Amino acid sequence: xxxxxxxxxxxxxxxxxxxxxxxxxxxxKAVITHGHADHxxxxxxxxxxxxxxxxxxxxxxxxxxxxxxxxxxxxxxFYFNEVKVTLLPAGHILGSAxxxxxxxxxxxxxxxxxxxxxxxxxxxxxxxxxxxxxTETTFADPLYAHPPEQDELSKLEAYEKPT
Numbered sequence: 001x002x003x004x005x006x007x008x009x010x011x012x013x014x015x016x017x018x019x020x021x022x023x024x025x026x027x028x029k030a031v032i033t034h035g036h037a038d039h040x041x042x043x044x045x046x047x048x049x050x051x052x053x054x055x056x057x058x059x060x061x062x063x064x065x066x067x068x069x070x071x072x073x074x075x076x077x078f079y080f081n082e083v084k085v086t087l088l089p090a091g092h093i094l095g096s097a098x099x100x101x102x103x104x105x106x107x108x109x110x111x112x113x114x115x116x117x118x119x120x121x122x123x124x125x126x127x128x129x130x131x132x133x134x135t136e137t138t139f140a141d142p143l144y145a146h147p148p149e150q151d152e153l154s155k156l157e158a159y160e161k162p163t
Contacts, residue, residue: 002132004103012110012134016103017080019048021110021134031085033112034096035060046070048078050087052095074123090114091125100128111135117149 006013011023019029026043033039033049035056040049042061046068049057054069072078074097077086087097092113101108109130116125 004106005108005132005134014080014083014101014103014108017083017085017101019080019083019085021099022112029080031087031099032057033090033099033110034093036093036113039112043067048072048085048087050074050095050097053097054095056095074126088126088128089123091116091119091122094122096122098126098128100130106131108132108134 004015006015010020010025010027012021013019014021019031020027021031022033022039023030023041023044026041026045028045029048030044030046031048032044032053035053037060040053040057040060042057042064044067047054047057048070051071054071058064070078072087074087074089077084079085082103084102086100086102088100090096090098090112092115096112096114098112098114099110101110107130109128109132111134113136114125118124
């Protein structure tokens with residue numbers, strides 16, 4: 001991909017910081033963008049993510065007793081060696097984050113899944129200028145059509161919990 005970011009079987013690896021972004025296999029250090037299973041797996045030794053993502057992962061994977069979580073607030077930088085990392089809202093689901101990586105005078109933005117439309121269920125997407133954009137396009141195929149938002153919200157409002 002470039003001289004610092006590599007695609008490996010485990011996932012996207014940022015070599016100078018020795019960490020992975022949303023790894024697909026268990027690793028020592030993982031930065032997780034959100035709690036969906038295609039981004040957050042069980043078993044990583046150390047995870048950096050938002051508080052909401054940690055809660056979702058704990059619910060999804062209750063046996064994650066050996067994982068050490070570090071939970072920075074949005075906009076609060078943390079470091080892997082000389083690599084500065086900051087999480088910013090991605091607007092996808094509660095706790096979803098973009099990962100801003102700054103190293104060697106280059107600013108990278110790994111979006112994970114994101115949504116630009118306002119949504120009361122999660123934090124609003126925050127635009128961050130960058131030099132390198134790494135993004136996902138799960139639903140970018142023009143053949144995929146999202147149903148009207150109000151129709152989906154009406155389904156939720158009409159849902160009755162089983163007694």
